Amino acid sequence: GVGFNRLKTFDVDILKWKHLTILELFFNNITYHHQNVWKHPNVASLHLNSNVGFHMPANMNEIYLPHVFYLHMGNNSSPLPSTLGPRQLPLIKFLYIDGNKLPYGRLPAEIENTGKTLQQLGFARTGMVQFPTVNFWSSFSKLGYIDARGNSISNISSGVGSWLEAQGVENYFSGNPICGNGHTEKEINCERLCSEFCWSRNSNTNQYCDRTCDSAVCEMDGGECLVWQG
Numbered sequence: 001g002v003g004f005n006r007l008k009t010f011d012v013d014i015l016k017w018k019h020l021t022i023l024e025l026f027f028n029n030i031t032y033h034h035q036n037v038w039k040h041p042n043v044a045s046l047h048l049n050s051n052v053g054f055h056m057p058a059n060m061n062e063i064y065l066p067h068v069f070y071l072h073m074g075n076n077s078s079p080l081p082s083t084l085g086p087r088q089l090p091l092i093k094f095l096y097i098d099g100n101k102l103p104y105g106r107l108p109a110e111i112e113n114t115g116k117t118l119q120q121l122g123f124a125r126t127g128m129v130q131f132p133t134v135n136f137w138s139s140f141s142k143l144g145y146i147d148a149r150g151n152s153i154s155n156i157s158s159g160v161g162s163w164l165e166a167q168g169v170e171n172y173f174s175g176n177p178i179c180g181n182g183h184t185e186k187e188i189n190c191e192r193l194c195s196e197f198c199w200s201r202n203s204n205t206n207q208y209c210d211r212t213c214d215s216a217v218c219e220m221d222g223g224e225c226l227v228w229q230g
Contacts, residue, residue: 085110
């Protein structure tokens with residue numbers, strides 16, 4: 001872990017770290033990184049968020065992380081690949097691509113094929129225009145969280161709200177046009193959180209300092225960050 005530094009490059013071939021399971025590079029200034037960050041056979045958790053300019057390879061063949069279940073690319077303001085699915089991330093459970101740029105305002109192709117594993121998906125502030133239909137989401141049997149805040153979604157296909165409710169999905173849509181145009185999908189959650197970056201209304205009840213909610217406006221994650229830092 002080398003987070004919260006001022007690193008501008010990460011030119012390290014992590015394949016030489018054969019037993020690596022967690023890599024934390026968050027909250028740096030990394031704009032250049034070694035290509036093998038995306039090809040480690042054993043790493044399970046990648047925290048690459050809050051590095052403006054840190055981007056994923058556009059070529060899907062340059063990504064293969066067979067054991068990664070957690071990938072955080074949030075708030076890097078970078079273009080996302082047009083294709084991303086189980087061929088690159090066969091075991092992905094937690095995928096956060098918030099604060100980046102979706103191609104054509106849509107989720108990457110093949111991401112619907114992660115339905116058997118994906119549990120949480122964040123794509124807030126990515127320029128999404130078209131929210132997928134209920135047929136797209138029907139294969140996501142384990143999904144329990146969607147963050148779609150701060151996009152350009154003006155309508156939701158019929159049945160999506162009912163699916164979210166039936167599945168028990170914690171969902172966030174504030175900051176989208178749909179939240180101000182009298183939409184009929186009452187299950188769409190337009191509630192605003194303490195900040196646009198705080199990931200969940202339940203963040204201050206898990207007895208853990210959630211970094212995205214560690215701000216004055218979120219009362220330092222409801223005081224939990226003060227406990228951890230103290």
